[in-house]
Amino acid sequence: MIDKQFISSYQQNKKKRKVYTILIIILLIFISFMISMNTGYIRLSPLQLLETLIGMGTEQQNLILFEFRLPRIVISVLVGMGLALAGCVLQGVSGNPLADPGILGINSGAGLAVVLFISFFPSTSDVPVMFLPVLAFIGAGVTAIIIYALSYKRGEGISPTRLMLTGVAIAAGISAAMIILTLRLTPDNYQFVAVWLAGSIWGSNWMFVLSLLPWLLILIPYIFIKARVLNTLNLGEVTATGLGVNIEKERLFLLAAAVALAGSSVSVSGGIGFIGLIAPHLARQLVGGKHQFVIPAAAALGALLLLVADTIGRWFIQPSEIPAGIVVAVIGAPYFLYLLAKSKA
Amino acid sequence: MSAYVEPSLEVKKKGLKSRPVIATIILIGGIIGLLLAIGISVSIGAAEIDVRTVWSAVFQYDSTLVPHQIIQETRLPRVIGAALVGSSLAVSGSIMQGMTRNPLADPGLLGLNAGAAFMLAICFAFFPGLPYIYIILFAFVGAALGAGLVFGVGSLAKGGLTPMRLVLAGAAVTALLVALSEGIAIYYRINQDLAFWNAGGVSGARWENIKIMASWVILAILAAIVLSKSITLLSLGEEIAVGLGQKTGVIKLFGTIIILILAGSAVSVVGAVGFVGLVIPHITRFLVGYDYRWIIPCSAVLGGGLVVLADLAARMVNPPQETPIGALIAVIGVPFFLYLTRKGGQPL
Numbered sequence: 001m002i003d004k005q006f007i008s009s010y011q012q013n014k015k016k017r018k019v020y021t022i023l024i025i026i027l028l029i030f031i032s033f034m035i036s037m038n039t040g041y042i043r044l045s046p047l048q049l050l051e052t053l054i055g056m057g058t059e060q061q062n063l064i065l066f067e068f069r070l071p072r073i074v075i076s077v078l079v080g081m082g083l084a085l086a087g088c089v090l091q092g093v094s095g096n097p098l099a100d101p102g103i104l105g106i107n108s109g110a111g112l113a114v115v116l117f118i119s120f121f122p123s124t125s126d127v128p129v130m131f132l133p134v135l136a137f138i139g140a141g142v143t144a145i146i147i148y149a150l151s152y153k154r155g156e157g158i159s160p161t162r163l164m165l166t167g168v169a170i171a172a173g174i175s176a177a178m179i180i181l182t183l184r185l186t187p188d189n190y191q192f193v194a195v196w197l198a199g200s201i202w203g204s205n206w207m208f209v210l211s212l213l214p215w216l217l218i219l220i221p222y223i224f225i226k227a228r229v230l231n232t233l234n235l236g237e238v239t240a241t242g243l244g245v246n247i248e249k250e251r252l253f254l255l256a257a258a259v260a261l262a263g264s265s266v267s268v269s270g271g272i273g274f275i276g277l278i279a280p281h282l283a284r285q286l287v288g289g290k291h292q293f294v295i296p297a298a299a300a301l302g303a304l305l306l307l308v309a310d311t312i313g314r315w316f317i318q319p320s321e322i323p324a325g326i327v328v329a330v331i332g333a334p335y336f337l338y339l340l341a342k343s344k345a
Numbered sequence: 346m347s348a349y350v351e352p353s354l355e356v357k358k359k360g361l362k363s364r365p366v367i368a369t370i371i372l373i374g375g376i377i378g379l380l381l382a383i384g385i386s387v388s389i390g391a392a393e394i395d396v397r398t399v400w401s402a403v404f405q406y407d408s409t410l411v412p413h414q415i416i417q418e419t420r421l422p423r424v425i426g427a428a429l430v431g432s433s434l435a436v437s438g439s440i441m442q443g444m445t446r447n448p449l450a451d452p453g454l455l456g457l458n459a460g461a462a463f464m465l466a467i468c469f470a471f472f473p474g475l476p477y478i479y480i481i482l483f484a485f486v487g488a489a490l491g492a493g494l495v496f497g498v499g500s501l502a503k504g505g506l507t508p509m510r511l512v513l514a515g516a517a518v519t520a521l522l523v524a525l526s527e528g529i530a531i532y533y534r535i536n537q538d539l540a541f542w543n544a545g546g547v548s549g550a551r552w553e554n555i556k557i558m559a560s561w562v563i564l565a566i567l568a569a570i571v572l573s574k575s576i577t578l579l580s581l582g583e584e585i586a587v588g589l590g591q592k593t594g595v596i597k598l599f600g601t602i603i604i605l606i607l608a609g610s611a612v613s614v615v616g617a618v619g620f621v622g623l624v625i626p627h628i629t630r631f632l633v634g635y636d637y638r639w640i641i642p643c644s645a646v647l648g649g650g651l652v653v654l655a656d657l658a659a660r661m662v663n664p665p666q667e668t669p670i671g672a673l674i675a676v677i678g679v680p681f682f683l684y685l686t687r688k689g690g691q692p693l
Contacts, residue, residue, distance in 0.1 A: 103516070150683055161509040165686045168516045172619070173679035176672035180662070198527060273520065317532050326524040326531075333521030337494075340514055341501040 018287040025300040036073050036311040072204035076310045077303040078212055082265030084302020085223055087276020089258040092230040093251050096160035101262035102273020104167035108174040109143025110136035110263040111271050115178050115193055129207045133215050133264035140263030199272040199325015201310055208268040215264040219257050227291035272325040274332025275302050368639035375646035386657045387420045426550035427656040428649035430611045433562045435648020436569055437607035438622020439640050443580040444600045447508040448685055452608035453619025456518035460491020461612035466526035470533040477554040484609035494518045550614055558610045565606040566645055572599055573637040618671040620678025621648055
């Protein structure tokens, strides 16, 4: 009896600690949010910030905050969450600790679709923007299928390294195709591709927030619900089947969700890699391996990482800026190398 | 294709399979083809110049004629630069593949090009106006930096240096170095100088640079040919090479220096162009067999030809704009790379 009580109280303590960890991350997001609101060419004191937020700012302050900075911050948070969860699901489903929508080439597929679309419909009138995530999803989905098919080998199935190599190659090929295709159009489009490839948060107005939001509102809860399935998949195929999980079906749906998350996120943010790699890893270090905790922690960490990266990028050299994707790569690539050095053959 | 599915086994079974006759044909035919391609490339451009004028511009230069000036000042250095870049990338790729027995080795894939490009970005940012003779040294150091990072991480891993892991490490190191170069470029507002060059292009080639670069490249390729016999032995396996009395450590050191010089010089002229060093050595090996005494000169000729043609295509695809060569070559290189990875990356 005493033992049981002890264990359950111990478990509850552990659970509490995990919840606290997630709350601390959310607090950090809030702090970065305040700092980020204050970062830019025109500085606003915290008091001015508060005034503007509760609706008492001058016209100029309103314009800066609500039309320029706030949508961009919201986009960073949403995209960070989307990419982190996409990576989390990819890692969970494939059992490959190095999986990331950027490295696997899924992002570049989405990018190609977006760039082609922008090239043909340069005006950002209402309908095309809402349409972007759909296109990105299609592009990402087709790319994912191609990568999967190319790395599948009869008798051996999918080996994690071959999957990654195929992804790297496809990403290189798609970037090249993007450059060639858009050079044929106009110099402006070439500039857009360059910005997209560098991973700058380019879609920074409320229209883009609106186009991205429905996707996240549907997909994030879906992944939350499937946390248990991800846990069982981690135990291996045999165990998962034994526990009554329809592996093939669940895998397919989860992969589709990950592709949709990555595609829709990237469609407004540009090709940002490594968030989907780092966030789930850090999350597992902080809250353990259970997906009920990993998923919210990874989402929060992804949002935090991208928000901080974008803020650093804007703060570093005013008035111009370093694309968030570059900042993320500088942090993320060494982390990937570290994981690679740790991984077994 | 089945002839080289399992090269190492094949070689052990049948002894060294070399095709000197085909190799000689490739060498002679390749040089003629290369000269022809250079001639065509020089005569095609914004101002059409017929081949006869090209000939006289080269051999009876008359500085008062405008076509002669165009050819001597802009087109010829550019084409010669392209040929040299192609040769150096192809030769460095074939030495890498031979020495490490890694079929996926390529200066672009293993981070050498990105390292050189990174050092050049530093060069442009901190020492603007540095003469090219020093810039190229920076490129060598950069190539060494990239290679050191990739091989360092690769050998830290528990499973050792597998071809695939090296490529993954190369991809990550490249991502890191490219991000850092772009950051530097934006910070010091030199991104417009670097943007096109990052994607790869020889439009900026000038005589004084080409001369310096050519002396390095030719020296390195000659050294590679001297070393080629030992590289053949190394490509059969470290034990075999040691057993045959080779000082493998010394050979590897010299081989590495040659690779770094070649990759660095190429990048200092053209920017980061990948896949030449991957595709050309494989094709050459398929054609001439496994003797590096033939592979190295043949891949120099074929690599030069590929980049000259790619440069020609880069100007023709969408005139008057130029398509980056790197992008064009990736279109050929990526499917080839996928084909190699599907075969599982068996050691050479």
